[in-house]
Amino acid sequence: MSAQPVARLYLALANDLSAMIARGAYREGDRLPSVRMLHEERGIAIGTVSQALAELERRGAIEARPRSGYYVLPVHATARDTRASERATPVPLPHVTDDFVMASADAALLPMGGTVLSPAIVPVAALARIGRRILASQPDVLATYGPPAGDPALRREIAKRMVTIGVGISPDDVVITSGCMNAMRLAIGVATKPGDTVVIESPTFFAVLPMLRDAGLLVIEVDATSEQGIDLDALESVAEAQPVHAVIVSASIQNPTGAVLSDAAKHRLLAITRRCGARIIEDDVYGELYFGTQRPGPLAAIATAVDQVFYCSSFSKTLAPGLRVGYVISRGAHHALARAKLAHTIASPVLNQRIVAEFLGGGAYERHLRRLRHALAQQVASARAAIVQHFPRTARVTAPVGGFVLWVELEPGTDSLALYQRARQAGISILPGAVCALTPRFAHCIRISCGHPWTQAFDAGMRVLAGVA
Numbered sequence: 389m390s391a392q393p394v395a396r397l398y399l400a401l402a403n404d405l406s407a408m409i410a411r412g413a414y415r416e417g418d419r420l421p422s423v424r425m426l427h428e429e430r431g432i433a434i435g436t437v438s439q440a441l442a443e444l445e446r447r448g449a450i451e452a453r454p455r456s457g458y459y460v461l462p463v464h465a466t467a468r469d470t471r472a473s474e475r476a477t478p479v480p481l482p483h484v485t486d487d488f489v490m491a492s493a494d495a496a497l498l499p500m501g502g503t504v505l506s507p508a509i510v511p512v513a514a515l516a517r518i519g520r521r522i523l524a525s526q527p528d529v530l531a532t533y534g535p536p537a538g539d540p541a542l543r544r545e546i547a548k549r550m551v552t553i554g555v556g557i558s559p560d561d562v563v564i565t566s567g568c569m570n571a572m573r574l575a576i577g578v579a580t581k582p583g584d585t586v587v588i589e590s591p592t593f594f595a596v597l598p599m600l601r602d603a604g605l606l607v608i609e610v611d612a613t614s615e616q617g618i619d620l621d622a623l624e625s626v627a628e629a630q631p632v633h634a635v636i637v638s639a640s641i642q643n644p645t646g647a648v649l650s651d652a653a654k655h656r657l658l659a660i661t662r663r664c665g666a667r668i669i670e671d672d673v674y675g676e677l678y679f680g681t682q683r684p685g686p687l688a689a690i691a692t693a694v695d696q697v698f699y700c701s702s703f704s705k706t707l708a709p710g711l712r713v714g715y716v717i718s719r720g721a722h723h724a725l726a727r728a729k730l731a732h733t734i735a736s737p738v739l740n741q742r743i744v745a746e747f748l749g750g751g752a753y754e755r756h757l758r759r760l761r762h763a764l765a766q767q768v769a770s771a772r773a774a775i776v777q778h779f780p781r782t783a784r785v786t787a788p789v790g791g792f793v794l795w796v797e798l799e800p801g802t803d804s805l806a807l808y809q810r811a812r813q814a815g816i817s818i819l820p821g822a823v824c825a826l827t828p829r830f831a832h833c834i835r836i837s838c839g840h841p842w843t844q845a846f847d848a849g850m851r852v853l854a855g856v857a
């Protein structure tokens with residue numbers, strides 16, 4: 389067993405324990421052997437054993453009882469698998485997520501996993517030219533931390549753009565971060581304290597789960613569909629039944645469903661959260677990538693209370709994720725956010741911020757976005773057509789109005805984690821839907837990323853993927 393790659397080792401142990409439960413070797417209510425016993429008996433690292441147990445928790449087969457151990461749940465508990473987790477639940481240890489992030493960066497795989505744009509459609513050469521010019525004329529950018537809240541020129545450029553989308557702020561309200569992820573982590577840190585409850589959309593952007601675990605928060609999942617976005621009736625009843633401290637939501641082009649909230653839904657979402665006192669962490673990282681004629685407006689543009697919405701975004705999905713330049717905006721909480729930024733990272737790389745500031749200031753960004761939206765609309769349409777052509781007719785695929793991911797629902801019973809491994813062996817990276825929720829309710833779904841120009845190789849890859857699905 390120990391000769392297997394680590395990623396498969398924990399799955400092998402999880403499957404083995406699962407089979408023992410199915411055979412009745414462990415029955416409902418039984419305690420499983422402890423992590424240490426499994427480690428000693430099977431000669432598997434403690435971390436790998438813990439990952440296997442977290443996987444079984446995620447499948448709804450066992451539960452962890454603090455200071456006691458892991459217990460087998462009744463078989464019918466897996467009925468929960470089809471629903472979102474309605475009770476506030478701690479997030480289990482990250483499982484396949486780390487492995488997926490590594491696979492997304494593996495240049496040997498056909499890239500349909502990570503949401504990363506091809507260098508062919510982002511202006512890497514222009515950004516590099518600006519970088520060289522800055523380094524030649526102001527080499528001291530490397531010798532300073534820069535202001536903790538961020539480079540003043542970049543904050544000005546971002547504030548100008550925000551005003552054009554209806555968010556009337558000043559540069560002082562902007563705090564520069566290391567990408568949108570860091571923006572959300574700072575916002576969560578300011579809006580909540582450990583032990584608080586956060587509502588997330590289900591399915592969610594997978595990396596939100598380990599982030600909330602890191603912040604020591606409890607999570608409630610609320611259904612989200614590609615047509616309607618977050619289910620506001622469900623959110624309302626959750627908020628009436630228990631305290632909710634924050635809601636993480638993408639109102640404009642959600643990942644992975646692609647949903648855009650209607651204006652009425654945005655107003656209702658703001659009203660529900662205002663009534664229960666929850667802050668909104670708005671993830672608008674795909675907001676600029678609409679295929680239609682009008683940018684979907686952010687929640688931050690219509691919120692009336694100054695600190696109700698923490699608006700988070702970055703340049704990772706429009707320019708270059710490698711720059712790690714993002715931002716968080718709150719009219720009422722920018723001092724707290726700047727303090728949190730200082731505590732987490734002191735400051736952001738000055739060179740990277742200046743590159744983005746110059747690119748924005750010169751008007752090149754707007755021209756680039758126009759080309760990018762056009763390219764992405766075509767790439768998404770081609771990938772969608774290939775899915776429709778190669779996958780069985782029972783597969784359902786979203787038709788997003790922006791962004792660059794497709795969410796594909798396969799036959800119930802499909803194991804997306806196993807499919808992810810088979811695809812990887814066939815040289816293709818995808819995202820298994822299983823990682824997009826706390827329960828295995830999306831275990832039969834996959835996410836296909838369309839960040840690269842469509843070629844024969846992608847068409848052939850989609851055919852192979854359909855063959856191993």
Ligand SMILES: Cc1ncc(COP(=O)(O)O)c(C=O)c1O
Nearest residue numbers: 503567568569593643673702704
């Ligand atoms: C919905 C969503 N939010 C946030 C991020 C993270 O963005 P960044 O790379 O700027 O941290 C991603 C990246 O995949 C994403 O898809």
